[in-house]
Amino acid sequence: MTTTVDALFDISALVSDEEREWQMRARDFAQTRIRPIIDQAFEDRRLPVELLPEVGELGAFGMYLHGYGLPGASSVAYGLVAMEFEAVDSGFRTALSVQGSLVMGAIWKFGSEEQKQTWLPRMGRGEAIGCFGLTEPQGGSDPNTMLTSARRDGDEWVLNGAKRWIGLATIAEVAVIWAKDEEGVVRGFVVPTETPGFTATAIENKLSMRASLQCEIELTDVRLPADAMLPEARGLSAPFKCLNEARYGIVWGAMGAARDCLEVGVERAQTREVFGTPIGGKQLTQAKLADCFVEYEKGLLLALHLGRQKDAGTLTHGQISVGKLNSVREAIAIAGTVRSILGGDGITSEFPVMRHMANLESVRTYEGTDEVHQLVIGRELTGLAAF
Known part of the structure; x- marks a missing residue:
């Protein structure tokens, strides 16, 4: 499957056979599974969530991470997969990025062994979807203005605040939420979305990324066990x-x-x-x-x-x-x-x-x-x- 642009600029000479194989598998998936439905999904303002488990079967979620059943592919291979997904639609590539780079990346980099074992294998297979709660309504490009708070109450953390423009939040089983503790230090928390006080609402009036899913999150006295905090994450x-x-x-x-x-x-x-x-x-x-x-x-x-x-x-x-x-x-x-x-x-x-x-x-x-x-x-x- 070679395109006109490929023919003039042959990148296959610059990548390994394994990286090229990742690209071709992603291209086949994007062209045969996403492209036929993406225009209607854009019209309907709907992320084709039914395809996300297939992305897991492809091995593309968190594909450059090692261990926990993940492929451990090269960063170049991941980039080629991202390119093939976005050649069909930026919104679908965004789902790949939120799941694999933001949520899985946060747990892989900063999580406890228990957190990694609990979430990374399932997320890699596309069996569990995650979201990454950093941006806030008042913050935009300046996350240092974060108002979401994490207060220690005995053996628990209590989170309060709001997040906006959070990909996949309404379909997520787990959220990585960033909040300031009582000392003003930014901390990350692994939050099962079924936790009382966690509410996600889709943003509906978009004229861009319509075949994608961005949401608002409200956190109202969300109580978490002490071990919900990402132990290796401290500061922005x-x-x-x-x-x-x-x-x-x-x-x-x-x-x-x-x-x-x-x-x-x-x-x-x-x-x-x-x-x-x-x-x-x-x-x-x-x-x-x-x-x-x-x-x-x-x-x-x-x-x-x-x-x-x-x-x-x-x-x-x-x-x-x-x-x-x-x-x-x-x-x-x-x-x-x-x-x-x-x-x-x-x-x-x-x-x-x-x-x-x-x-x-x-x-x-x-x-x-x-x-x-x-x-x-x-x-x-x-x-x-x-x-």
């Missing part, structure tokens, strides 16, 4: 490490959306005729496609470079910001350019381009806005914090 650096994992997936994923738009643009340029010839034979159209392809190829090479650094243990948060900023910004530009090639038809659901454009606006916002990543990069360059 803990959730930030989880966010870096998710941002890394976006570096690849956004290039998947860009590739899908490019494929649509190339096919349309070959088949649509104006003034007696295909529009692909016009210089301006070829220039647009060429410029889009160059940015796609550069973005994919950057993703691959970052993936190799991640596997080598040398990837920094500043470098992740470079990748996230570039990939999403260029994917949005590519989608917009392809939409112009499609003309008026480009705004219809006959083509996936407007859906990608709308979704990418959300991807641009979550896991750090463009402005946040610009400031992270600026700090790295100058040594001066501007936020």
Whole structure:
């Protein structure tokens, strides 16, 4: 299964056979199981939750983690899977990221052995879904303003507060909730969602990520045993490490959306005729496609470079910001350019381009806005914090 874009830029020469196999399996799943239903799911504002157990069977949840029945694949392999999922829809790749990078990543990095044994095997198989409660209504890009509190009461913790824009919360069996203890230190807690006082409500009025699931969480005197706390998580650096994992997936994923738009643009340029010839034979159209392809190829090479650094243990948060900023910004530009090639038809659901454009606006916002990543990069360059 080779695409036009693949043929011009053959990434298979740059990845291992195992990494390529992961990509091809993910592509087959995305194209045969997700694509046929994603447009209607977007219209219906519905995440195709029935496919999540199949993602578990594929082995893609937490696939780069080791132990607990997880595949222990390379970070590059995971990036390729994220790219294939997002080539169909950003929202479905988001589910992969929330489950595998945020929730499973938090438990794997900071959890007790009991927490890991309890949740990671089931989550890896897709038998249990999780959510990651960090962002708050008043906080946005500044989680240090966190109001959610964790108070010790004898042998229990009592959580109170609210979270917003939390993926998968209404279908989750477990939540990783971040709260400030009585000393003002951010702590993570493993919260079964059936715990009294935990309420999740889907956000319904979205014009982006409609085939995805984002929610609000209310925590009202949620009582947890002492061992619900993630023992190795202390301070905001803990959730930030989880966010870096998710941002890394976006570096690849956004290039998947860009590739899908490019494929649509190339096919349309070959088949649509104006003034007696295909529009692909016009210089301006070829220039647009060429410029889009160059940015796609550069973005994919950057993703691959970052993936190799991640596997080598040398990837920094500043470098992740470079990748996230570039990939999403260029994917949005590519989608917009392809939409112009499609003309008026480009705004219809006959083509996936407007859906990608709308979704990418959300991807641009979550896991750090463009402005946040610009400031992270600026700090790295100058040594001066501007936020």
